[in-house]
Amino acid sequence: MITVLGGGITGLSTTWFLAQQLPSAVSIKLVEGSSRLGGWMRTDKRQAGGREFIVERGPRTLRTGASREACAVLELAEDLGLQSQVITAPRLSAAARNRFIYFKGELNCMPTGVGSLLTGLPPAVKCLPRGIWRDVTTAKNTPMDSTDESIHDFIARRFGEQVDDNLASAVMHGIYAADTRDLSARALLYPFWLADRLGSKGVLRGLRAVAKVSRARKAWTAERDGAEARALADRRAQAPEFWDMIDEASMYSFRDGIQTLSDRLVSKLQEFKNVQIITGQPVTAARSASDGNAEVELADGQVIKSQHIVNTLPLHCMRELFSTSNSLLNETPYSSVAVVNVAFGKKNITPVDGFGYLVPRASAADSKALGTVFDSCTLAAQDGDADITRLTVMLGGSRFEELFGSPATASKHALEDAALETIRNHLGLKSQPIDIDSMVGVNCIPSYTVGYIDRLKDMHRWVLEQLGGRMSVVGAAYGGPAVPQCIIHARDHVNYNLNLNNLSQPQNVSGLEQILEAFELPA
Known part of the structure; x- marks a missing residue:
């Protein structure tokens, strides 16, 4: 039996790839501590002003392209039968071409080619x-x-x-x-x-x-x-x-939002008789079993014994399961981000068309925001025929506590006021929205701070020492925090690191081998 800890996109993907490879006689258990699956991939449906629309609480679009990461997500979507749900932003669309930086009180459009570096550059560039x-x-x-x-x-x-x-x-x-x-x-x-x-x-x-x-x-x-x-x-x-459509696209998502991907993973996994999904049960301990296998204990006292454990938990959660630690577990900070979704009852009201804008350090004194995404411009098909403009303002990050206090107790009223102030000052939108709502992603993005690669090597050595070589790790804290990076890391780990034909023996792999190889200094 093999156990996957964590039911975010990494854990779900890992379980999916394991289910594709393992025979039905091998049991796979996925354990998620919260009551929902999908992690930070969350799409909510809302109603306001006689309109129904979606809001994204976390990631919202996926990039196309020839990279292994981009192809891995597209191949997964195809295997899950989601082709008809995919909607795209064409390569020549405003969302693909126009990305802005808020600088000295104005939106500066970023150059799209070498030629624009030499003529007509905006002040920020x-x-x-x-x-x-x-x-x-x-x-x-x-x-x-x-x-x-x-x-x-x-x-x-x-x-x-x-x-x-x-x-x-x-x-x-x-x-x-x-x-x-x-x-x-x-x-x-x-x-x-x-x-x-x-x-x-x-x-x-x-x-x-x-x-x-x-x-x-x-x-x-x-x-x-x-x-x-x-x-x-x-x-x-x-x-x-399908693939011709993707070739013409710059980015994509799904008609009903990005949670479509994680929801379909869950529903497909439930069709496998050898896959069991456990939710609402945090892992409280991990240890070697008396017979040489590994075992985890859940909050309700249940003990799950496994031949191997793939641990996709965030570092601050993983640290609590073991008596020993390492520098990556101890010294990796996580950023918290408030996502404020704002809807206006009219189409095309932003002063410019594009994907959105980001706020640099040079403008931090004039802004509480990290940036704003123009959701309706990026993927208009998600709005259908509704007369609506959806925006998402992102707040916090490294300045969260300075601006809003503790992420765990930050005032929704203060966050939403800051978002409205941002929209008024940056975009000149003075009208009242028909809907505004906020959610804080507490500790949602790991920060790869100075010395990260050396600490990752330390993590590699530490993982190999745990549970008699019967644990490996995958997730946002290692190969990159973006959805495609999490999925390709999960796929590579299952396909190339684990010896699934010999689970009775310790695997003695950390899951970090290929990542560290990519950062090796040439001789």
């Missing part, structure tokens, strides 16, 4: 050509005695502080809801960080050396990549209309 010139002309100043530095320090050293204050800080607000002064350059800007170390004349020139390393590493995975490419080609041949 004017620092970028100067930053590129600085990198090209500044002598190598890499701190070779250090294995990491913050994104802010890295960018300031090579491109100038303004590039971070005006641009990079906004991007990291949107992805990690965290401060670039804390985040790891090695973990999150690895190609550029490595280029700085390998090159002798700047980061951009050093990217050629990184390309050579990347080609050499691809040789390690050539067999895997070839098999996956052939399998994808077969899928395309069997469902050309």
